[in-house]
Amino acid sequence: MPELRNFTLNFGPQHPAAHGVLRMVLELDGEVVMRADPHIGLLHRATEKLAENKTWVQSVPYMDRLDYMSMMCNEHAYCMAIERLLQIEVPIRAQYIRVMFDEITRILNHLLWVGCHGLDVGAMTMVLYAFREREDLVDVYEAVSGARMHAAYYRPGGVYRDLPDRMSQYRESKWKSAAQIRPFNEARSGSLLDFLDDFADRFPKLLDEYETLLTDNRIWKQRLVNVGIVTPERALQRGFTGPMLRGSGIAWDLRKKQPYEVYDRLDFDIPVGVTGDSYDRYLVRMEEMRQSNRIVKQCIDWLRQNPGPVMSDNHKVAPPDREAMKSNMEELIHHFKLCTEGIHVPEGEVYSAVEHPKGEFGIYVISDGANKPYRLKIRPPGYVHLSAMNEMVCGHMLADVVTIIGSQDVVFGEIDR
Amino acid sequence: MSATLEALSQNLQEHLGDRVKSLKVVLGEVTIEVDAADYLSVMQTLRDEPQLSFDELIDLCGVDYSTYAHVGRQGPRYAAVTHLLSVARNWRLRVRCFAADDDFPSVPSVTSIWNCADWFEREAFDLFGIVFPGHEDLRRILTDYGFIGHPFRKDFPISGYVEMRYDPEQQRVIYQPVTIEPREVTPRIVREATYGDVDHA
Numbered sequence: 001m002p003e004l005r006n007f008t009l010n011f012g013p014q015h016p017a018a019h020g021v022l023r024m025v026l027e028l029d030g031e032v033v034m035r036a037d038p039h040i041g042l043l044h045r046a047t048e049k050l051a052e053n054k055t056w057v058q059s060v061p062y063m064d065r066l067d068y069m070s071m072m073c074n075e076h077a078y079c080m081a082i083e084r085l086l087q088i089e090v091p092i093r094a095q096y097i098r099v100m101f102d103e104i105t106r107i108l109n110h111l112l113w114v115g116c117h118g119l120d121v122g123a124m125t126m127v128l129y130a131f132r133e134r135e136d137l138v139d140v141y142e143a144v145s146g147a148r149m150h151a152a153y154y155r156p157g158g159v160y161r162d163l164p165d166r167m168s169q170y171r172e173s174k175w176k177s178a179a180q181i182r183p184f185n186e187a188r189s190g191s192l193l194d195f196l197d198d199f200a201d202r203f204p205k206l207l208d209e210y211e212t213l214l215t216d217n218r219i220w221k222q223r224l225v226n227v228g229i230v231t232p233e234r235a236l237q238r239g240f241t242g243p244m245l246r247g248s249g250i251a252w253d254l255r256k257k258q259p260y261e262v263y264d265r266l267d268f269d270i271p272v273g274v275t276g277d278s279y280d281r282y283l284v285r286m287e288e289m290r291q292s293n294r295i296v297k298q299c300i301d302w303l304r305q306n307p308g309p310v311m312s313d314n315h316k317v318a319p320p321d322r323e324a325m326k327s328n329m330e331e332l333i334h335h336f337k338l339c340t341e342g343i344h345v346p347e348g349e350v351y352s353a354v355e356h357p358k359g360e361f362g363i364y365v366i367s368d369g370a371n372k373p374y375r376l377k378i379r380p381p382g383y384v385h386l387s388a389m390n391e392m393v394c395g396h397m398l399a400d401v402v403t404i405i406g407s408q409d410v411v412f413g414e415i416d417r
Numbered sequence: 418m419s420a421t422l423e424a425l426s427q428n429l430q431e432h433l434g435d436r437v438k439s440l441k442v443v444l445g446e447v448t449i450e451v452d453a454a455d456y457l458s459v460m461q462t463l464r465d466e467p468q469l470s471f472d473e474l475i476d477l478c479g480v481d482y483s484t485y486a487h488v489g490r491q492g493p494r495y496a497a498v499t500h501l502l503s504v505a506r507n508w509r510l511r512v513r514c515f516a517a518d519d520d521f522p523s524v525p526s527v528t529s530i531w532n533c534a535d536w537f538e539r540e541a542f543d544l545f546g547i548v549f550p551g552h553e554d555l556r557r558i559l560t561d562y563g564f565i566g567h568p569f570r571k572d573f574p575i576s577g578y579v580e581m582r583y584d585p586e587q588q589r590v591i592y593q594p595v596t597i598e599p600r601e602v603t604p605r606i607v608r609e610a611t612y613g614d615v616d617h618a
Binding site (some may be wrong): 015034040041044046048049050052053054055058082084085178205218236237238239241252257258341342347348350351359362366368369370371372374375377379383384386387388416417 | 418441444445446447449473475476478480481485486499500504509511531532533535536557558559560561567568569575592601603605606607
């Protein structure tokens with residue numbers, strides 16, 4: 001009788017369903033996974049160490065590169081931590097802009113997630129539809145910050161600048177005539193808020209479209225229902241947050257429970273799952289996009305009616321505007337000190353968390369009163385979720401591993417930092 | 418201090434008593450410091466006592482205090498800092514535990530209390546060299562296979578010690594000593610607390 005042994009399989013780091021650079025050592029008994037050991041760190045850039053050697057503001061763009069699918073939410077946690085240490089108020093208009101962009105970011109993230117998750121599981125068309133809508137939203141990113149992904153738009157004390165009055169437009173070329181281009185530019189003729197308003201009107205219908213493709217799709221359900229079930233007790237033990245925790249039926253959302261910025265003035269609901277399987281997490285994220293769209297709508301209405309400053313007027317933190325700088329000695333000194341030495345944050349420590357699209361994204365900073373952080377710790381939600389991988393995949397088939405990675409919504413920028 | 422924070426501080430004093438070495442409420446956050454000897458029992462109480470019920474561990478990280486404000490702080494060098502969250506009671510807590518021995522820093526593992534501490538402790542071990550007795554699988558996690566040293570310690574240079582390149586002669590990737598010079602664009606400056614403050618001039 002030949003000896004039977006478990007088969008060890010190396011999954012990744014170059015596997016398209018590994019969402020980046022995940023290397024996973026799987027121990028298989030036939031096609032059933034007995035043990036999964038994720039090896040991470042292939043994208044480790046020591047962001048936290050780099051931040052200790054940069055001034056406070058210089059680290060803002062590093063935050064974009066953590067979870068590179070939800071850039072502005074990362075910046076938000078970081079800026080909020082600095083603001084809390086400095087104990088400065090952010091102008092109310094900047095708070096609304098931040099909330100609006102947090103929700104845009106959530107839609108961006110979930111759209112990419114549903115597209116790639118579909119791609120992994122076999123629903124090839126989803127990614128095409130999702131990227132069509134993402135295109136509009138990254139254009140919004142570009143309009144406010146000049147960059148389609150790594151925006152560096154939030155700054156300690158507010159946001160970099162106010163919303164622009166015009167959107168970039170498509171131009172006639174030798175491939176596209178003026179007549180062909182006109183329909184694309186219709187929504188872009190007004191301000192950024194007009195463009196977003198038009199998007200927010202269209203978006204619920206598009207979400208319905210996605211749902212007709214997936215929600216009752218027989219194959220989709222066969223791949224997702226009852227795969228990777230996490231009970232509420234285990235979800236807490238494993239430190240789950242965000243859609244992973246809500247998918248297991250615990251109604252926990254920082255935007256409601258520990259509201260920051262202006263979330264307590266806005267009207268939205270928190271979806272929760274029932275069984276805690278991958279399908280529930282899918283439904284939760286789909287509903288979150290609808291709720292985000294509602295929040296964006298409310299922010300647009302408020303922002304239209306309430307002009308005002310978007311940056312703190314405390315020039316120990318926020319740079320003065322260019323005009324004042326050129327005619328006023330004090331502003332010039334402030335600008336010089338800010339650009340050469342940076343802001344000084346009082347001694348202390350603070351943990352600030354935001355409801356990131358993937359879960360609770362936290363920034364823990366210790367300041368010793370210098371112009372650089374003494375220690376910065378990033379609490380990435382994906383890191384915690386991935387650490388539960390072994391528990392979630394044990395006993396499932398090899399193909400379900402892909403479903404579970406997809407439903408965890410992991411991005412290696414934040415996991416490896 | 419808000420009512421919630423007051424209730425939390427009271428409950429902490431009531432249930433932990435003199436196991437808490439210090440309790441601070443700063444910027445709306447509660448921080449307690451405990452001895453490594455009491456650490457496990459304190460953590461167990463924090464999770465199981467219904468009046469505290471910290472059912473979730475949010476974060477655990479190592480800190481190296483050796484160059485704090487250029488001079489370092491008095492006392493031990495390394496600490497493990499834990500952030501706890503109570504979903505049931507909606508409050509947070511920070512627990513700091515200093516490792517007694519600077520040459521072999523060690524803090525008990527809390528993986529049996531909160532399973533998600535697993536990777537956080539591996540990370541603190543990898544980056545700071547803090548050992549967590551009681552952890553079943555304390556391997557490196559973020560650095561390269563075969564990495565030497567603990568990169569987040571303050572005496573580890575930001576450029577590292579080795580760099581990697583492809584060697585055409587040996588036809589494989591090799592390590593060699595770093596060829597870049599460390600450089601600091603903006604120096605680190607610690608000013609007095611009221612620096613630039615017009616009201617205190």
